[in-house]
Every structure is written in C-alpha cells, then in structure tokens.
C-alpha cells in the first residue's frame with residue numbers, strides 16, 4: 001500500500017499543483033482532502049497552463065482517478081465551471097468521485113465571507129472571498145449542507161431554511177444587507193443534483209479498498225501548514241486543517257496508511273492576505289523576488305508578499321507534519337543574486353529564538369536573523385540532475401536541507417512538468 005501526502009510548508013502557493021502532477025503518472029488516485037476553491041494550483045504541461053481550484057491536479061493524468069474527499073467544501077457552480085472549462089480544452093473529467101459527506105459552499109456563504117471582511121475593515125483576514133470560512137463554520141456548527149442533502153428535496157428545503165433564518169437575521173440586522181431567499185438557494189442546489197449523482201460515492205470506502213489493493217493514493221494538500229486553523233498564524237489562517245494529519249480526517253483513511261509525507265517548500269517565502277510574516281521584504285528586494293517569481297495569486301491575482309527562505313517556518317512544518325521528504329520549488333527564481341540571505345533565527349525583544357515562538361504576540365515582534373549564502377548566475381532551468389547544478393547552488397540546497405532536517409528529494413527548476421530534478425525517488 002502506498003499513501004502519499006503532499007503538503008505546503010509555508011503560507012501556500014509553494015508549487016503543490018506541479019508536484020502532484022509530476023507524480024501523476026504513477027498514481028492511481030489523487031485526493032483533495034481540505035479547503036475548497038480558495039486554492040489555486042497551477043500545472044504547466046508543454047505550452048498549456050492549467051489553474052485548478054477545486055479539482056485535484058491528478059485530473060490531468062488520464063490513468064488517475066480524481067477524488068474530492070469529505071474534508072473539502074464544494075461550490076458546485078465552480079466545480080462544473082471548472083469541469084466544463086477543462087472539457088473545452090480536451091481534458092475529460094468523467095471519472096471524478098465526490099464524497100457524499102463533503103459540505104457545500106452555498107450562495108449565502110460567499111455573501112457572508114465578503115460582508116464579514118468588509119465589516120472587519122483594517123482587521124480583515126484577507127480571505128479569498130469564496131465562502132470557504134463560513135461553510136466550514138456551518139459544518140462545525142452543525143448547520144451545514146452536504147452533497148448527499150441535494151438528493152432529498154424536503155430535507156434540503158428544511159436545512160436551507162433553518163440556516164437562512166439565522167443568516168438573514170445577521171445579514172439584515174447587523175450588516176444592513178438584503179435577505180437571501182431560501183427557495184432560490186434550494187432550487188439552485190437541486191439543479192445540480194443530476195450532474196452530481198454519478199460522481200457521489202462513499203469515497204472513504206473507495207480509498208481504503210484502493211490501499212488494500214496496493215494502489216498508489218496521493219493526498220493533495222491545499223493551502224499550507226502556516227494557514228492551518230490550529231498550527232497557522234491564527235486568526236490569519238484558513239478555516240480547515242491543511243496539515244498532513246488533515247489528510248486522514250479529510251478523506252477517511254487512518255494514519256497508519258500514510259507512508260510518505262512530502263512537504264513542498266519554495267526556495268524563498270511568499271504569503272497572500274493579511275497576517276504576520278517576519279521575513280517580509282517591503283523594499284525593492286521584495287519587488288525583485290515578486291517579479292522574478294511571478295508572484296501574483298492564482299485565485300485572486302493579488303500580489304504575493306515576498307521574503308527570503310525562512311528555515312524556522314519550514315522546520316516547524318517538517319516536525320508537525322512528520323515530513324519524510326521535501327520538494328524544493330522555484331530554485332531557478334533565485335538565479336542572479338550575489339548573496340542569498342536565509343532566515344536562521346528571530347530576534348524577539350533582544351533574545352534569539354531558533355524556533356518559531358509559542359505566541360503570536362512574540363511572532364509580531366520577531367526580527368529575522370540572516371545567514372548569507374553564495375548565489376549563482378548560471379541559468380539552471382535546464383538542469384535535470386543534482387550534478388548539473390553549479391557548486392554554489394548545490395551548497396544552497398544542502399544548507400537548506402541541514403537547516404530543515406529533512407532530505408530534499410525533488411527540486412523544481414521551472415514551471416514545466418519536466419523541469420524537475422529527482423534527487424531521491426518520491427514514489
């Protein structure tokens with residue numbers, strides 16, 4: 001049996017989509033286990049670029065069955081738009097499986113996401129505005145709507161009406177917004193039922209059977225460790241558990257079925273939305289990284305905040321996710337710097353910290369302590385083996401490996417499928 005988890009080690013957009021696609025040919029099932037269409041996973045195949053939000057990146061590999069697990073929140077409108085968009089480009093998604101237990105993002109979740117952010121003003125989270133947080137809040141609050149509910153009209157009408165009774169009071173009385181019609185929301189959801197029917201299944205059973213049969217199941221994380229609702233920079237996080245442990249609760253397989261956990265780490269750091277980011281470069285250096293890396297959001301187009309590699313950030317992710325391997329991405333973006341700084345500690349109120357501090361207040365007061373590594377000027381985008389890399393690039397990778405404490409098994413040297421160096425087999 002081979003259960004493999006891919007998880008982001010920073011604040012998202014590390015290149016999880018590319019890494020997932022890269023492994024695709026040897027994978028039987030690719031499962032999204034958390035998040036929703038707040039994710040934006042880019043896969044580049046030849047001249048074609050695909051931006052996937054809700055569908056697992058495995059959809060681009062014909063022999064691989066894509067699965068949306070119970071831990072995902074599904075906007076059905078977005079799902080079918082994405083499926084139709086890919087179909088128009090010749091990619092067929094006729095074998096997608098969706099968990100009957102996955103929760104649905106409805107129109108009112110999107111409205112609430114946006115008005116809540118507006119209401120927070122300067123204290124906003126900087127969400128993607130897709131309704132993800134409010135849908136998870138309803139799930140935990142036991143007033144969510146699940147995929148299976150759209151097949152029982154009378155139950156669905158009752159559930160939507162009950163949810164809207166509360167939401168409308170909030171929308172009208174607190175936020176001064178028009179009420180949302182329960183009948184309209186229900187009718188819209190019922191309208192999707194026939195298309196969803198052949199996809200809906202007990203995905204936990206399918207995945208456990210697949211693992212019993214020795215199939216390879218890849219769990220494709222969305223978001224990242226530092227956006228996790230428990231371990232991230234709360235409250236500036238997403239509302240789910242993107243960490244590796246979330247692959248179990250979000251898909252219905254037990255922890256002993258996971259054999260490999262691959263952390264995806266960008267060779268520098270980025271973050272979108274609000275929240276602490278000790279290494280953020282607000283000067284022209286940050287701008288140069290943003291331009292070199294094309295750091296603009298796949299989902300919202302927002303410019304990503306940029307900084308150098310932060311060893312404390314990735315080391316914490318390595319530990320809590322029990323990483324077995326690291327896939328280092330976008331190394332090519334660092335070409336052309338004389339010296340490349342790496343964060344090796346934080347100064348917090350005059351005291352050195354070698355690990356991320358326990359409290360958010362401390363993190364807000366952290367000033368990075370850098371180590372300066374030698375850069376390189378050679379174009380590395382055509383390198384296909386570790387030995388093809390210049391000596392200083394090799395030293396940079398080895399030093400990062402030492403700092404993180406986990407072996408670097410894959411290295412990205414460009415967005416293309418083939419622009420990868422495999423140091424140790426990932427499957």
Ligand code: GDP
Pocket residue numbers: 008012013014015016017018039040041042043044294298328329330331332333411412413414415
């Ligand atoms: P994800 O959310 O983790 O899947 O990452 P995104 O797709 O949001 O952002 C990663 C971006 O970097 C995408 O535009 C990828 O095509 C690109 N990318 C991934 N790996 C590499 C790499 O090794 N080098 C370069 N230059 N770009 C990469």
Ligand code: IMO
Pocket residue numbers: 008011012013014038039040041125126127128129130132133221222223224227236237238239272273274298
């Ligand atoms: P991928 O999978 C980067 C961020 C948002 C915001 C916070 C909460 O492409 O790496 P949400 O809409 O989830 O309630 O927003 O989380 N965020 C991401 N940042 N990459 C993502 O996904 C993200 N998904 C959510 O910017 O700060």
Ligand code: MG
Pocket residue numbers: 012013014039040041042298
């Ligand atoms: Mg992304």
